[in-house]
Amino acid sequence: MPNPVKRHSRTRRNTRRAHDFLKQPSLSLCPQCNEIKMPHRVCPKCGTYKGREINPIEKVS
């Protein structure tokens, strides 16, 4: 079986991992209650979307 010839340096390992991070979810403000919410989704605070859809289903989270 082929094996790695050399151990990778710390720098090399860390450079590889430089792109391993979590991305912030994009967020938008609810036009109704100014609360932070996910875009294209019902506002979890006031239960509205595009000015209607009153409290669709109480608790989904």
Place this chain on the structure above:
Amino acid sequence: MYHGKAGRKLGRTSSHKEAMLRNMVTSVIKHERISTTDCKAKELRKLAEKMITLGKRGDLHARRQALSIVRDKTAVGKLFGELTERFRKREGGYTRIIKVGYRFGDNAPVSIIEYIPDEKKKEKAKPKAKAKAKAKAKEAAAE
């Protein structure tokens, strides 16, 4: 090759999927609005809109075709009566899907699928929503 194969598999055998979607259309017709995962809602939309098209045709054959999918006779009655009347002037786009959030437990994206409500009923529902929003705004202001 997997070219040109429309539709989602939903992790089920085709018979399981068909049975599930039939149950679901029956439920939407009965309750107007149900909540499921995004994918199931999008898959259901196709069937739900086809049912309305059958209702608009309104003949005996269409009714029998609807009965072969919808599991409830009274629901078919509603489909060919109330719902068809409501969507008489609308050409397609009878349903609405609204994304809600993520389900606790499996973090599945949940959305709500509904038949577009009646214009008259909407007018009644709207002021209520505004009142609710106002009350909440007041509460927030008080805090």
